[in-house]
Amino acid sequence: MSTSKILLPNFKPSHPGLVFKRQVLEGYELTVTEAAKRLGVSRKHLSNFSNGSVSCSLDLAQRIAAATGSGVAVWINLQANYDTWIAENTEKPHVVTFG
Secondary structure (H helix, E strand, O other), X not given: OOOOOOOOOOOOOOOHHHHHHHHHHHOOOOOHHHHHHHHOOOHHHHHHHHOXXXXXXXXXXXXXXXXXXXXXXXXXXXXXXXXXXXHHOOOOOOOOOOO
């Protein structure tokens, strides 16, 4: 198995919820309540997402993509980039290596 590293940015990527807040809520001048109704999710969940407290699930990515005309991959990749940066820049768990 290859152990090469992928080069990641030195800066922390934005949480996808913050991108959603800037580009969708502010861009379309929507409240969290109105956006939640349109997406078919709870207001509390969308509020937590747009404040960076919860991750972008596959379901939410599909809903946002359908409502905005963007691709699902946009939202999944934003979350993956954010999660990868966090994993690479936080304390690593103690493990015993294979082989």
